[in-house]
Amino acid sequence: MEFPATRLRRLRSTAAMRSLVRETHLHPAALVYPLFLCEGEGVRREVASMPGVFNLSIDEAVKEVEECAELGIGGVLLFGVPDEKDDQGSGAWAADGITQRGLRAIKASSASKSLVTIADVCLCEYTSHGHCGIVQRDGEHYAIENDSSVALLAKTAASLAEAGADIVAPSDMMDGRIAAMRAVLDAAGKADTPIMSYASKFASAFYGPFREAAGSTPQFGDRRTYQMDGANRREAMREIEQDIAEGADMLLMKPAMPYLDIIREARDRFDLPMGAYQVSGEYSMLHAAFQRGWLEPERAMLESLLSIRRAGADFIVTYFAMNAAKIL
Numbered sequence: 001m002e003f004p005a006t007r008l009r010r011l012r013s014t015a016a017m018r019s020l021v022r023e024t025h026l027h028p029a030a031l032v033y034p035l036f037l038c039e040g041e042g043v044r045r046e047v048a049s050m051p052g053v054f055n056l057s058i059d060e061a062v063k064e065v066e067e068c069a070e071l072g073i074g075g076v077l078l079f080g081v082p083d084e085k086d087d088q089g090s091g092a093w094a095a096d097g098i099t100q101r102g103l104r105a106i107k108a109s110s111a112s113k114s115l116v117t118i119a120d121v122c123l124c125e126y127t128s129h130g131h132c133g134i135v136q137r138d139g140e141h142y143a144i145e146n147d148s149s150v151a152l153l154a155k156t157a158a159s160l161a162e163a164g165a166d167i168v169a170p171s172d173m174m175d176g177r178i179a180a181m182r183a184v185l186d187a188a189g190k191a192d193t194p195i196m197s198y199a200s201k202f203a204s205a206f207y208g209p210f211r212e213a214a215g216s217t218p219q220f221g222d223r224r225t226y227q228m229d230g231a232n233r234r235e236a237m238r239e240i241e242q243d244i245a246e247g248a249d250m251l252l253m254k255p256a257m258p259y260l261d262i263i264r265e266a267r268d269r270f271d272l273p274m275g276a277y278q279v280s281g282e283y284s285m286l287h288a289a290f291q292r293g294w295l296e297p298e299r300a301m302l303e304s305l306l307s308i309r310r311a312g313a314d315f316i317v318t319y320f321a322m323n324a325a326k327i328l
């Protein structure tokens with residue numbers, strides 16, 4: 001036998017050959033674009049640390065969603081950036097809250113028929129302290145209360161579903177929130193609204209630029225008593241198991257690139273539809289390198305997305321969604 005008998009390079013010889021044997025594909029329909037809704041009219045305020053990402057007033061957001069629909073993007077994920085905040089984050093569940101009004105406007109546009117409207121469910125964009133739940137303070141000490149926060153989060157989920165969200169996506173990481181949300185949604189006549197759980201959301205440095213975009217930086221302390229420790233793979237699986245048992249319909253893994261092993265393990269263990277969130281820091285880090293000419297923008301962007309799909313994510317929430325869809 002001639003050496004070597006097996007030559008894997010045979011299948012890499014031409015672009016057509018490589019295309020034929022490609023294992024993982026990117027499609028616009030598997031991309032979700034995050035949008036930050038703010039008050040006003042005609043507002044497009046760029047987030048300094050996230051080139052190409054804007055706080056958008058509702059009228060501008062509707063235009064953006066229409067463009068997403070034209071590009072064949074699968075969905076949009078909505079965050080509210082309210083002018084007014086309070087201790088409890090009451091803007092999160094207000095019937096006339098910024099996200100609720102945004103949802104109604106988007107659902108009234110023709111674009112909403114060809115893509116899915118997902119509403120983030122959390123309190124941190126709406127609380128004056130920037131934490132994802134109710135804060136109990138005692139001098140220097142503070143604690144984020146679990147059960148009272150869950151009640152408000154469940155109310156928020158129902159309010160967003162009522163305003164037209166096709167999917168509600170809790171990102172708070174309180175214990176028991178999925179079961180509570182399911183019960184409140186069902187009681188509100190929203191038994192058909194799916195819950196996409198940010199089941200294993202890690203306390204990550206890569207969320208930094210998002211907090212500027214959403215104005216949700218904690219005013220004191222950090223989120224390590226509710227978001228997960230980045231070192232814990234087994235605990236991530238327990239979080240996911242629990243959310244599935246409580247009735248989660250789909251999963252969202254966050255962040256993506258520093259946690260690809262967690263995405264792969266979740267894919268191998270669970271059969272639920274699963275997305276991954278390429279978070280703000282992943283986006284900003286790549287953009288910083290693009291600006292300096294250190295990385296080729298198009299190739300690096302697509303490779304970063306491909307790595308997340310290859311790790312097992314069915315769809316990707318990414319600030320690159322529109323740029324990537326234009327190429328794909």
Ligand SMILES: [Zn+2]
Pocket residue numbers: 122123124125131132171172
């Ligand atoms: Zn939050």
